[in-house]
Amino acid sequence: MRLDLSLYLVTDPALCAGHGLVETVVAAVRGGASVVQLRDKHAADGELIDQARRLKAALAGSGVPLIINDRLAVAVESGADGLHIGQDDGEVAEARAALGEQAILGLSVQTLEQLARIDAKRLDYLGLGPVFATPSKHDHAEPLGFAGLATLAAASPLPGVAIGGLKAEHVAATRQAGAQGLAVISAICGMPDPEAAARAFGPWG
Ligand SMILES: Cc1ncc(COP(=O)(O)OP(=O)(O)O)c(N)n1
Numbered sequence: 345m346r347l348d349l350s351l352y353l354v355t356d357p358a359l360c361a362g363h364g365l366v367e368t369v370v371a372a373v374r375g376g377a378s379v380v381q382l383r384d385k386h387a388a389d390g391e392l393i394d395q396a397r398r399l400k401a402a403l404a405g406s407g408v409p410l411i412i413n414d415r416l417a418v419a420v421e422s423g424a425d426g427l428h429i430g431q432d433d434g435e436v437a438e439a440r441a442a443l444g445e446q447a448i449l450g451l452s453v454q455t456l457e458q459l460a461r462i463d464a465k466r467l468d469y470l471g472l473g474p475v476f477a478t479p480s481k482h483d484h485a486e487p488l489g490f491a492g493l494a495t496l497a498a499a500s501p502l503p504g505v506a507i508g509g510l511k512a513e514h515v516a517a518t519r520q521a522g523a524q525g526l527a528v529i530s531a532i533c534g535m536p537d538p539e540a541a542a543r544a545f546g547p548w549g
């Protein structure tokens with residue numbers, strides 16, 4: 345099945361706490377989220393596996409894949425659809441070997457130098473960012489702006505999803521820069537109505 349990166353929800357345990365993790369994700373999917381990533385930098389593996397299984401059950405029949413952030417063992421053990429790793433989160437070859445050919449594997453890229461080194465045949469997509477500075481990730485790299493995003497997207501052999509400080513008002517500029525979608529935390533998680541917040545991004549194509 346084609347991977348639809350158009351509205352990629354990344355969860356945050358604190359921001360999702362208001363409505364609850366599963367409720368926030370289900371509402372966002374009703375509003376048009378096309379991918380969900382479970383991201384929690386502090387939870388133990390066992391807790392994340394449990395959350396991933398609950399999310400997988402909630403997403404059943406929606407066609408929306410569940411991606412695990414950082415933790416290969418959690419992705420394998422939970423039966424999630426894939427894994428997203430950053431430049432310091434382990435080897436792409438090891439992740440692909442453990443996940444199998446059918447799983448979705450994404451990698452974060454911030455620079456042209458990193459892009460030149462990617463193992464494209466083992467990857468499905470790239471996370472390109474941050475477009476803007478964001479309080480949602482304390483250790484983010486230098487912001488790219490839309491010009492930097494366009495440079496990376498043009499040089500990328502893989503579909504890219506833009507991330508970092510993006511809101512519904514940035515859909516047109518993100519498309520124009522050549523990304524295949526927007527990945528967001530705070531524009532959906534922690535909003536009073538996550539379904540309406542997701543719907544505000546509108547149709548991609
Ligand atoms: C879709 C997407 N793109 C980029 C990231 C960032 O990954 P990483 O650089 O490993 O940082 P952390 O999210 O692990 O803090 C992402 N998670 N998702």
Ligand SMILES: Cc1nc(C(=O)O)sc1CCOP(=O)(O)O
Nearest residue numbers: 473474478480481509528529530
């Ligand atoms: C998880 C993450 N990764 C980034 C990167 O640049 O790789 S920026 C980011 C946080 C995105 O949150 P928000 O939509 O609230 O700005």
Ligand SMILES: [Mg+2]
Nearest residue numbers: 414429430433
């Ligand atoms: Mg990471």
